[in-house]
Amino acid sequence: MNSSDARQSFDLPVDISAERQVLGILIKHPSQVDEVVDRLRPAHFADLGHRRIYEIILDLYHKQGRISYTQVYNRLVADGVESPADLLIALTESFVSLSELGPCVESLIRQEGLRRIIKACDSIKTLALDPSSEDLAALQARAQELIFDATQSNGGPENEVKNLLEVLSTCYLNLLRRREGLEDAYGLSVRFPSIDGMTTGFKKKDLIILAARPSMGKTALLLNMVTNVAKRGIPVLVFSLEMDAEQLGDRIVLSELFTYRQNGQPMVTSHEYQTKLSDEQFQLTQKVFNDLYSLPISIVDKRGLTVAEIRAKARRCKAENPELGLIVIDYLQLIKPPIQSNRSWSLIVGEMVRELRDLAGELDVPLILCSQLNRGVESRENKRPMMSDLRDSGNIEEFADVVMFLYRDDYYYPEVAREKGTEGLAEVIFAKQRKGATGVVQLRFVKEYTRFIEETKREVSHAAR
């Protein structure tokens, strides 16, 4: 292999001089390999001869062998590289001092990043021009995926291996921050004290399942949490596969209108909002609109999205809003599954959930996924959902970090609830928390306003019923 022959296309950005400098320094000063090993991958070297030399250096480094011109020379000979001496002589003359290493490494990372972008563009062009390509939406999703991959951080395997000292240092800093009461020391607060108390905030990278039978108020609770988060200036991305954006908008407005009261009564009823408002009510509603306009909530209300399309849209949103703090999806059973008829529904759903969990990890945000429960709940006397109610829909609970069930007694037993005074009470059952306790908290559901409010009594027992 000849260096110049082996070199990749010169249409692509390369810095051959920096490649030589880095290799020359590493062979002359092997201790410097420590400085670059977690930042440079062989792919950072465009010249294939240089790439091979770097691979040899890494191999010698990992096997704790001596890194020297003779060792590298013999390995190149064994590989059948033509004129290995010419390759190496160019390296001996390549650098003046050690201080060149840092800038050269930066240059290689930059050039390799540019090459990846160009290659992604080439791949997209090829895909787009292929007459047998998939449908447009799938093509767009694939294109976004390619661009996203090409624009990920440039380093190599850095941060993949962490030693205990690093890990414990981070844990200790977090401990100090919590002790000082710093808000960002916790997970994402949804401003329902009872829920936040159970979770200490939803953690980044976590997949949170919010599951219930229909009409329990899943979407309402989800939107309440979304609004609460967005009110603190944290961007939220909502995938609404059932309701369109306007329906969601109306729900958010209505839910906010509940907070404006006169003599203990809401100033605008749901019915009035849906029909006609007095001048005073209209002004108040306008104020609610004005307060909500600025909230950083993005809504995707397209039906029949696949996980790949959700992933592509979420990646784009994250790229545009690096501060994106929460993703919610309403709801799992409306996500279009991939066409794989030979696999069981349970496996397909499990795979989709796993991919969504990976997405939460990749984008470093909590992801709340709503899910329907199967009808098995209805056949029991105690209709509170259990983990087993999720199992028919794939091993959702296996991949989830938090599983929350929403349950309202008054939905099934309205008379009993009226007698017991538990009308409107909703239970949020924490059936699984990887990083916390399980338990039950109560909220009050104001159905007319699709609004959940905090209930003073926090803990209830399943045995109560």
Place this chain on the structure above:
Amino acid sequence: MPLDKELDKTKVVFIDTCRRLMELGELSQDEYLGICDLLDRLDELDKETFDRELRRVSRGLSDLIS
């Protein structure tokens, strides 16, 4: 070019030459490997030790150089 860079360049040329000598049958593989090892330890050896070691590894090459 600074002296140490010149030395590195010389090492590469030298080892390249030795490999060619091995291919021509002028040096055995053991001699060649011994020379490689000696070159790797060059910085640790003074001239007399190097000459002695080289003579031990390869009498023929030592005679050629001197």
